[in-house]
Amino acid sequence: MKNLTIITEFVLIGFSRNPQIQTTLFTLFLVIYLLTLMGNLMMILVIRTDSHLKTPMYFFLSHLSFLDLSFSSVTMPKMLENLLTQKKTISMWGCMTQSFFLLLSGGTEACLLSAMAYDRYAAICHPLLYGMVVNRPLCVGMVIAAWGVGFVNSLTNNLFTYNLHFCGPSVILHFCCELPSLFPLSCTDPTTSAALLAVSCALLGFVTLSLILFSYSRIISAIVSIRSPGAQGKAFSTCSSHLTVVLLFYGTALFRYMIPLSGSMWERVLSIQYSVITSLLNPLIYSLKNQEVKAALHRLLKQ
Template sequence: MRNHTLLNEFVLLGIPQTAGLEAVLFATFSSIYLFTLLGNSLILTAIVSSSTLHTPMYFFLGLLSIFDILFPSVTCPKMLFYLSGQSPVISFKGCVTQLFFYHFLGSTEGCLYSVMAYDRFVAICHPLRYMLIMKPGVCVGLVVAAWLVGCLQATILTSFTFQLSYCGPNQVEYFFCDIPAVLPLACTDSALAQKVGSINVGFLALMLLFSVCVSYTRIGIAILRIRSAEGRRKAFSTCSAHLTAILCAYGPVIIIYLQPTPNPLLGAVVQILNNIVSPMLNSLIYSLRNKEVKRSLKRVFQNVLLTVRE
């Protein structure tokens, strides 16, 4: 990639139309980021420390918490760094790395949502065979497949973006290195890279969303067949949190990459919701709507208090 560019750094111009609001944005985003790290760390601790939560469902939920820690960490620290008045410059290699891990973690997390939807489908539609179908080897295999899809997607997108020549200007009109913001700076024709980016991201998002819809359609039919109202309520409660998290995750991606004419301000707002707010909401959604997680968190806090008192 170095042989195809004359630039060795980019300048991140930040969130469009927010000049003069750096202090407010820094306070807001730093609070959200810290809450995201704390909330997802607590969920992960609760799952690891409670033997009753060592099931496929919570295995995937624990992985989701890890992704919700890593995903905002790709963009948020750098954004907070320059919002605090430090240099907005990012090296060329740093820009490549940021773009790669953003799409790698984002695509892998999208695949994980589909895996979790399949897990809920098996649990509700085939409850007697659930542990037989979702064996540890199957769970690990599904996760590895999600990682491979994410890695392949990120490699393709990063390669097509940075095989172009970048000889100036170097000002990225965005708060991190993403394809729609970097490609306009290329000195050579970027039409192919733009098409590959839109098609790949859009196709993967729509395919994963389709798989989720198929799983939840089957789940909905199975729930409607349950005769007792209590049984329907219990079955729906096991899926509602996951379904809410999916809507928060897929909506921004589809808006950003499938909009006919890119809108920098709209794109920035949606990306902030996707990158920073959604990972924080996931910790709230799963902790507030899941009785088992709440009970485990309560035990964790009680053990911490006992340790402090001793």
């Protein structure tokens, strides 16, 4: 190891080296990023200012919007910068920081989605006890627990990765510093780090997804037993937005972290889907399918 040169920066390949394609991609991703910022900031503003939205569901939704802002802001600014410059580099410390916040945001969002599923389960299956069961302290505690689990998961994986030595090549076949893309560049054995990442992500995904599936199995059973078609439709509408977000997030994130690494373009597309596109679509899904949010937005715009 003492005869090897330890690299201090990485080169992010991104999607293409063609200048014309890079210009097109820069315009596209800049629009996506600005729409993501605008949509999620609008959701946070509406929920924080409207007195009609002071319920646990919207409390969780405001934190989800903040997470989506964080998720996209971890990668998008650097990706936009690299699309405009020829030197597509990121420092070692910058890469480790980016990977830490990526894993933190992803793990926290998985936990938060399971908390939102429990909220819907309590609201639909136990409506008379809902106000007592899902109270403010419980909601705050679940959000803190979500951030805590995401932090511990990210810190543990990044500490193991930090102990690896990178001595070349320094080219990352990705647009950001996701941990699976860093392991092939290590000149020390990354088996332990790769196994830890796979196990921790699989465990986190299994636990949170199991809680979500259990909640929705009970929710669907309760909705089917409702005799009124109007009440059934209202119950389904309050859950369909959250279920759509769950499918978008888990459908790509788990697949990205569990498949063998190949460096293909599809891996970058999957990462864009769960870290960028999902953050863009979440506020649209919740605002377009939720009458209360649309009414609150209308009241805010009138003011």
